[in-house]
Amino acid sequence: MNRFFSLGRLRALLVKESIQMRRDRVTFAMMLGVPLMQLMLFGFAINTDPKELPAVLVAPTQDRFTRAMVSALELTGYYRFTEMGASAAQAEAMIARGDVSFVVTVPSDFGRRVERGDGASILIEADATDPSVASGAISTLSTVASSALEREAGFTAPAAPVQIIVHRRYNPEGITQYNIVPGLLGVILQLTMVMMTAMALTRETERGTMENLLSMPATPLEIMLGKVMPYLAVGGVQVVVVLIAAKLVFNVPFVGSLPLVLAGIFVFVLALVILGYLISTLSRTQMQAMQLTFFFFLPSLLISGFMFPYRGMPLWAQWLGEIFPLTHFLRLIRAVMLKGADFETVVRSFAALGLFTLLLTVLALLRFRRTLD
Structure with a gap:
């Protein structure tokens, strides 16, 4: 019998460890479950650029220009309006609870100001407690107003008379x-x-x-x-x-x-x-x-x-x-x-x-x- 190495002894140890592994069902399940769980979560569930973020619209008068702005925001892929025409108090409660990520407020005289070219503006309040959530959606706002009104009323992009004011709530500096x-x-x-x-x-x-x-x-x-x-x-x-x-x-x-x-x-x-x-x-x-x-x-x-x-x-x-x-x-x-x-x-x-x-x-x-x- 070889003192240093024996295939028979090795085979016996392998059989013993296989039986022990089969008896330890928790460890065996972990060996299979953890890699599968990581694959599913990292492969499908993890997304650092979230889209279709819930938003609420506060607009006392929903004219054609307001509807055009809402459509333009939805077309960016970042905004999904779950509530249309909510009151300011309702919108405040929803963003405080975390039900929505954005509150879009359109003034009642928005349409008249757009037609007169009189410096119309809308307010977008973003829940910035998690800066990574709001950053992508906010970065797309620079071209939203011009593209929306260009289709609706024929304004050219440089002359678009709408200013989008962004208010980062709860974490204005975006500190992680x-x-x-x-x-x-x-x-x-x-x-x-x-x-x-x-x-x-x-x-x-x-x-x-x-x-x-x-x-x-x-x-x-x-x-x-x-x-x-x-x-x-x-x-x-x-x-x-x-x-x-x-x-x-x-x-x-x-x-x-x-x-x-x-x-x-x-x-x-x-x-x-x-x-x-x-x-x-x-x-x-x-x-x-x-x-x-x-x-x-x-x-x-x-x-x-x-x-x-x-x-x-x-x-x-x-x-x-x-x-x-x-x-x-x-x-x-x-x-x-x-x-x-x-x-x-x-x-x-x-x-x-x-x-x-x-x-x-x-x-x-x-x-x-x-x-x-």
């Missing part, structure tokens, strides 16, 4: 950090809270200490709360660090209510630690817990609106993004910090996070009971 840093709070909390909770609880199962805990006269709910509540305190420390750094280091404006922000963070962190608890009931080892955490973390990072514009993704990817708590937390934190939104404006985000927390709690308790059998 104003959009990224509040989102980083959600990303950091998601990665650390889910992973820390899942791996800590799985470690107890590996070491056998969980059996001692299960022998105690405690209900599944009491055990779950006892396990996840300490990590809420850890999340609180991270929140304080990130918020202070956002203000002092990056000068991110904070124009909203601090109690509202803290309430949203609390619900978000609670959902995350319960998710980590649920992952721990599905994992047999710490490696599996880490793999499941990244399997959840990666798609939520890509399609939540943190790395790439949410509006730039296809509709199916936007629907998929709705199932991740990070998507709703990003809307909430950016709306309150950058837009000064009140509770009524972000109530849908609170409701979504609360629903996630409830569903994850039910699933974790059901899974916990099954592990006792």
